[in-house]
Amino acid sequence: xxxxxxxxxxxxxxxxxxxxxxxxxxLGESRRPTPTRGGxxxxxxxxxxxxREAAEQAGVETGDLTGIGVGSPGDADEKTGVVxxxxxxxxxxxxxPLADVLAKDLGTEVRVGNDVxxxxxxxFHLGAAREFSSLLGVFWGTGVGGGLILNGKPWLGRGAxxxxxxxxxxxxxxxxxxxxxxxxxxxxxxAALEVEARRQHEEGHKTDLFKLMEKHEKxxxxxxxxxxxxxxxxxxxxxxxxRAVEMLGTGIASAVNLLDVEAVIVGGGLGVRFGDRxxxxxxxxxxxxxxxxxxxxxxxxxxxxxxxxxIGASLLFAR
Ligand SMILES: [Zn+2]
Numbered sequence: 672x673x674x675x676x677x678x679x680x681x682x683x684x685x686x687x688x689x690x691x692x693x694x695x696x697x698l699g700e701s702r703r704p705t706p707t708r709g710g711x712x713x714x715x716x717x718x719x720x721x722x723r724e725a726a727e728q729a730g731v732e733t734g735d736l737t738g739i740g741v742g743s744p745g746d747a748d749e750k751t752g753v754v755x756x757x758x759x760x761x762x763x764x765x766x767x768p769l770a771d772v773l774a775k776d777l778g779t780e781v782r783v784g785n786d787v788x789x790x791x792x793x794x795f796h797l798g799a800a801r802e803f804s805s806l807l808g809v810f811w812g813t814g815v816g817g818g819l820i821l822n823g824k825p826w827l828g829r830g831a832x833x834x835x836x837x838x839x840x841x842x843x844x845x846x847x848x849x850x851x852x853x854x855x856x857x858x859x860x861x862a863a864l865e866v867e868a869r870r871q872h873e874e875g876h877k878t879d880l881f882k883l884m885e886k887h888e889k890x891x892x893x894x895x896x897x898x899x900x901x902x903x904x905x906x907x908x909x910x911x912x913x914r915a916v917e918m919l920g921t922g923i924a925s926a927v928n929l930l931d932v933e934a935v936i937v938g939g940g941l942g943v944r945f946g947d948r949x950x951x952x953x954x955x956x957x958x959x960x961x962x963x964x965x966x967x968x969x970x971x972x973x974x975x976x977x978x979x980x981x982i983g984a985s986l987l988f989a990r
C-alpha cells in the first residue's frame with residue numbers, strides 16, 4: 672500500500688492538519704490556533720507540532736510520509752516553496768522559505784500551494800465536484816478567494832490565477848481590503864462586511880450584530896454571528912448579506928462567461944454556512960448575467976468542510 676501523505680491548511684486563525692491515505696481517507700488530524708505574535712518561524716513551529724500530532728494519531732512517523740503539502744495564504748510559490756506577503760499572519764510581510772524549514776523539521780519533502788487552489792482541488796478529486804472536469808471554486812469567507820480546474824488540471828496562470836474576489840463588480844465602488852475599489856470582496860468578504868456594518872451602526876442604523884458578537888464572546892462578526900442576526904430578522908444583516916449574495920452572483924456569472932466551466936463550488940466559512948440557504952438568490956442573480964443561459968453550470972456547496980484545505984494540501988503530492 673502506498674504510504675500516506677500529510678496536509679496542512681495554514682489559516683489566519685487556525686492551523687488544520689491531516690494525514691491522508693492514497694484513497695483520500697483521513698487517518699489522523701489535529702488543529703492548533705495560529706500564533707498571533709512572533710514571526711514565520713513561530714508559525715512554522717506550530718505547523719510542525721500540529722502535523723506531528725496528526726501523524727501520531729495515524730500511527731506513522733512524519734519522516735515516513737510520501738510528502739507534506741501546505742495550503743498557504745499570501746504568495747505561495749510552488750516551485751521554490753517560499754511564501755511571501757502573508758499579511759494575515761504575524762510578521763510575514765516579507766518572504767520565508769516555508770517548505771525548506773518544514774522539510775528539515777519533519778524529515779520529508781514539503782510542497783506549498785495556494786490555500787484556495789488546493790481546497791478547490793480537494794473538492795474536484797474527493798468532494799462536491801468529482802464528476803466534473805472543469806470548475807470554479809469560490810471560497811466566501813474573510814475574503815473571497817477562487818480556484819480553478821480546467822480540463823481536469825489546476826490552472827494557476829503565472830501563479831496568481833483565480834482571484835475572483837478582486838474582479839470588479841462595480842467601477843469606482845466600495846473600498847476593498849486590497850486597497851482598490853469596487854472588487855467583489857469589498858461587498859462580500861466577511862472583513863469588508865464587518866467594516867460596513869460598523870459604519871452603518873455608527874451612523875445610527877439599528878442592528879444586533881455587535882450585541883450578538885459580544886454575547887457569544889467573539890472579537891469579530893463570525894459567520895455564526897451573521898447567521899444568528901439573520902435568524903432574528905436583523906434588517907441591516909439581511910440587507911448586507913443580500914447585497915453580498917447579489918455581488919457574488921454577478922462576479923461568478925462574469926467568470927463563467929469567460930471560462931464556461933461545468934461547475935461552481937461555493938465554500939469558505941460564509942459559503943458553507945449560507946450556501947444552501949442562499950442558493951436560490953445566488954443562482955437567480957448569476958442567471959441574469961449569463962451570456963449563454965440555456966445550460967448554466969451546476970452550483971454546489973463544498974462538501975469536505977473544515978478538512979478540505981488540509982486534504983487538498985496533501986494532494987500536492989498526488990498531482
Ligand atoms: Zn480587491
